[in-house]
Amino acid sequence: MILKNRVAIVTGAGSGIGQAGALIMAREGAHVVVVDVDFMNAGETVNQIVAAGGNAESLVLDVTDDRALEAGITAIAERHGRIDILHNHAGAQVAGDLEEVAIDGFDKSWNLNVRAHFMAARFAMPIMKKAGKGVILNTSSSSGVLYDREMIAYTTTKHAVIAMTRQMAGDYARFGIRVNALCPGWVDTPFNEPFIAQMGGRVAIETYVAQQVPLGRWATVSEIAEPILFLVSDRSSYMTGQILVVDGGETVV
Numbered sequence: 250m251i252l253k254n255r256v257a258i259v260t261g262a263g264s265g266i267g268q269a270g271a272l273i274m275a276r277e278g279a280h281v282v283v284v285d286v287d288f289m290n291a292g293e294t295v296n297q298i299v300a301a302g303g304n305a306e307s308l309v310l311d312v313t314d315d316r317a318l319e320a321g322i323t324a325i326a327e328r329h330g331r332i333d334i335l336h337n338h339a340g341a342q343v344a345g346d347l348e349e350v351a352i353d354g355f356d357k358s359w360n361l362n363v364r365a366h367f368m369a370a371r372f373a374m375p376i377m378k379k380a381g382k383g384v385i386l387n388t389s390s391s392s393g394v395l396y397d398r399e400m401i402a403y404t405t406t407k408h409a410v411i412a413m414t415r416q417m418a419g420d421y422a423r424f425g426i427r428v429n430a431l432c433p434g435w436v437d438t439p440f441n442e443p444f445i446a447q448m449g450g451r452v453a454i455e456t457y458v459a460q461q462v463p464l465g466r467w468a469t470v471s472e473i474a475e476p477i478l479f480l481v482s483d484r485s486s487y488m489t490g491q492i493l494v495v496d497g498g499e500t501v502v
Contacts, residue, residue: 255333259283260285260339263286274481285339288309292307312365318372331380334384337366346399374426383425389411393411414429427485432496435497
């Protein structure tokens with residue numbers, strides 16, 4: 250097991266990609282802290298990990314609440330004596346172009362997709378520096394490297410995550426800490442509901458994906474979990490400041 254005895258924090262791990270990442274980390278031996286705002290979803294992920302023979306605990310909080318986030322990360326470090334992996338995954342998709350997007354929706358996107366990543370990394374970094382090692386993985390999106398129709402809040406924040414990731418990587422490599430970003434493409438989860446509604450429903454989105462993605466289909470969460478495992482494990486030990494796009498080829502056309 251390539252993550253044996255490591256402690257991993259995964260935000261937004263109650264469903265979708267976050268859950269799949271938490272499951273694969275636990276499968277590979279990590280003790281996973283499942284962070285989610287939804288008590289039931291967090292518990293379900295923990296239950297799945299335990300049922301499969303893994304180790305996990307839930308941490309129910311809103312990652313945009315700085316005090317709760319700092320207290321949670323501090324408690325994990327005190328309880329386990331270490332934090333080896335932080336996967337900042339919690340995020341939101343808010344539809345709309347410049348004139349149509351709700352201002353509070355734009356603010357929500359920024360606070361959840363960028364600022365919460367920044368704060369979690371800020372709270373975990375001293376712990377990793379003291380250990381002389383650690384891995385931070387920030388979830389961006391293919392929308393962080395592409396134009397995404399009428400999704401200005403989402404694309405702005407996901408581009409920002411990439412810039413922030415590179416800056417963190419450059420600043421903290423000398424402490425033995427690696428920071429990379431994952432850019433998933435079209436993954437079939439409820440997270441896409443705002444864009445599906447904007448596109449006009451399921452039939453419209455299926456047509457769009459078939460046309461835009463060279464592989465002609467959505468990814469499954471398991472197809473994103475494997476790249477997550479690569480990025481948080483020693484399999485990518487000489488990789489930092491990089492952006493891994495997993496999008497079925499969309500960015501090459």
